[in-house]
Amino acid sequence: MEHALRRIGAETLRWLQGLGRATMMWAMAIARLPRWSDVSLIVRQVYYIGVLSVVIIVLSGFAIGAVIALQFYTQLARFGAEDAVGVGLALVLLRELGPVVTALLFAGRAGSAITAEIGLMKTTEQLSIMEMMGVDPLRRIVAPRLWGGFISMPLLTMLFNTVAIYGGVVVGIHWLGADPGGFWSGMQNTVELWQDLGKGMVKAVVFGLVVTWIAVFQGYDCEPTAEGMGLATTRTVVMSSVLVLAMDFFLTLLMYGDFR
Numbered sequence: 001m002e003h004a005l006r007r008i009g010a011e012t013l014r015w016l017q018g019l020g021r022a023t024m025m026w027a028m029a030i031a032r033l034p035r036w037s038d039v040s041l042i043v044r045q046v047y048y049i050g051v052l053s054v055v056i057i058v059l060s061g062f063a064i065g066a067v068i069a070l071q072f073y074t075q076l077a078r079f080g081a082e083d084a085v086g087v088g089l090a091l092v093l094l095r096e097l098g099p100v101v102t103a104l105l106f107a108g109r110a111g112s113a114i115t116a117e118i119g120l121m122k123t124t125e126q127l128s129i130m131e132m133m134g135v136d137p138l139r140r141i142v143a144p145r146l147w148g149g150f151i152s153m154p155l156l157t158m159l160f161n162t163v164a165i166y167g168g169v170v171v172g173i174h175w176l177g178a179d180p181g182g183f184w185s186g187m188q189n190t191v192e193l194w195q196d197l198g199k200g201m202v203k204a205v206v207f208g209l210v211v212t213w214i215a216v217f218q219g220y221d222c223e224p225t226a227e228g229m230g231l232a233t234t235r236t237v238v239m240s241s242v243l244v245l246a247m248d249f250f251l252t253l254l255m256y257g258d259f260r
Contacts, residue, residue: 038144045148049110049212050156056105061160064101065167068092073176083182089168090187094200095256098161100248103207106153107240111215114145115236118219119229127220142216149215153208154201161200199255206247211240 072085118141121127127137172178191197215236222232 038139041140041144042147042151045144046151049114049145049148050152053106053109053152053156054159056109057102057156057160058163060101060105061163062167062170064097065089065093065164066171068097068164069168069172070176073172073178082178083186085168085172085178086183086187087190089165089172090191091196093161093164094191094196096200096248096252098157098164099200099203099207100244102157102160102204103153103211103244104241106149106156106208107211107215107237107244110149110152111211111236111240112233114149114212114215115219115222115233116229118142118145118216119222119232122220122222123224123226123229125224137220142220145216146209146212149208149212150205153211154204157201157204202255203248203251206251207244210243210247214240214243 068089069085072088073082076082076084076088118127121141127141130137130140169183173180173183218232218236218239219229222228
């Protein structure tokens with residue numbers, strides 16, 4: 001029993017130390033506000049993190065939108081409420097699935113790439129060489145990736161929502177024959193700019209910060225070995241996915257929960 005308690009205590013302390021290092025790294029990197037010379041680095045990271053993720057976002061968004069429209073139409077047709085397909089599709093995507101699925105795809109594609117890239121730099125001692133040359137790795141390596149993830153994630157979420165709604169249109173209207181007027185009018189009359197779209201974008205920003213933060217820290221803090229890089233990449237995907245799902249619950253509860 002005593003051995004188990006000691007092990008739990010040691011793991012708790014190790015986790016708290018890692019959280020402290022991650023918080024200090026994030027704060028120090030964010031405090032280094034981008035200078036004009038850093039703009040090219042941020043743009044490059046937006047390309048590698050965001051633009052190169054467009055294909056998987058588009059394909060996944062279209063497929064998910066089509067499936068949601070198919071399921072909604074099948075169920076609502078039993079009650080003669082096919083016109084509500086557009087409303088349900090938009091609300092589910094803008095409030096929940098858009099930010100969450102985009103964040104999970106972002107973690108799997110961009111997050112793992114960031115961790116592997118920084119982990120390779122540490123393994124080959126490129127970060128140490130930069131410090132010896134007087135170049136700050138936090139400004140040159142960490143900060144551009146944090147800002148790149150912060151910028152890319154909301155844009156990818158908007159793209160995902162747009163393509164998913166188009167996928168729902170293709171299935172719901174062009175394939176299943178739902179009324180176009182009811183589909184679009186219901187969506188326009190129900191969806192609110194801040195309540196639905198705005199709060200969904202807030203989720204996207206939060207998820208982007210968290211996923212990029214985890215990815216950068218895992219690469220920066222990994223053991224400088226091939227095995228350490230593999231473990232760090234795995235931890236990035238697992239921790240990001242779990243935190244995104246957990247944070248989505250609490251953000252949804254905070255934004256839409258009725259506490260009366």
